Amino acid sequence: MNPVTRMKEAADFYSELESSLAGSTEAQRKAWATLLVEQNGDLKQLSGLLRCDRKTATRFLWMLSGVGIMNPGKLYEALPFLLEYVEAINPAYLTSFANYWLIAGVPPQNEGKAIDLSFEWLISAETNVTIKSRAAFVLLKLTRKYPELKNELRFCLEDQMDKYSKDFKKRAVKNLKDLEE
Template identity: 35%
Template sequence: MKSFRNKLIEILPQSSEEQRKAMAIEMMRSQCLPSQFKDLLLCEKTGRRFSWMISNLAQLNPEYLVRDLPTLWEIAEKVEGFDFKSSFTNYWRYCGVPSSQETIAINYLMEVLEKNKHTTTIQSRALRVMQKVILQHPDLSQELVAILIANYPLYERGMQQRVGKFLKHKKSELLQFALFIFLF
């Protein structure tokens, strides 16, 4: 593990996407979890690129990363210099939300959609994850719709289009449900 850590310290500061993918593969082969290298997240020189490498890990093997997400969230509270928490919109997108993190994830994702302080990319990922969450928790659907409608004018054009598609789909679902009830 020590030699792998040294390799990460050496490569990460100037790493390319290809190098980070290779390091993610090596991390899995070494049976290491990202949280074992929390010092790299806390380091200004390596933190952001290490978070990108974790995204590579999420894409390559979601099942491998999902078990480490709760620990990484705890570390996110301590990370300074960049918004590591926003990376979770990507991690949850690929890995799903672990049941132990559902409450935290729902609160964070709703906050991302409600407060217009994140990029369109982060907001879009948050909406994608929430779409999956409301399949398991339909009771959150109305709250999500209310947040999206209230913030629609504040979103950038790309996010407005994404929200528009989501709301159109929701409207269709509600009409089908109402028709079903009316007919029976």
């Protein structure tokens, strides 16, 4: 396919997402994510969708998770750009990265930011339990590379585990056991 045709198709796909994401179903987002993976679509070219209304942007973030589940490497390669972009345009969307890092891993250039954000989410009373749990798992994975984080993670988990649901406590206890290994 020639470059002009490819650019037109990319523009058409972007327009379709821009007009349809807000009212999309999970099945539609999965189909679009599949298309992105199969056609080797550039996730960076779609990042402008994060500037759309909140509903469109949120569904785009969900679709990115779908891409990552199907092809973690595809999401992984876009994460450094997406992190910088999201931080610049709407930091409220940063919590999605707890899921992305869990799915695809943390790129080396984002490790410092991932550690800072994950600890911030883990100890914040404003963060929901799902994000806290994902942040804890991301940090647990990072302790393999940075064992010096173990004590801080242990302290945070012990501090937080009785403040939330029984399920969160169960996950925190499991994470604490995993820290001992």
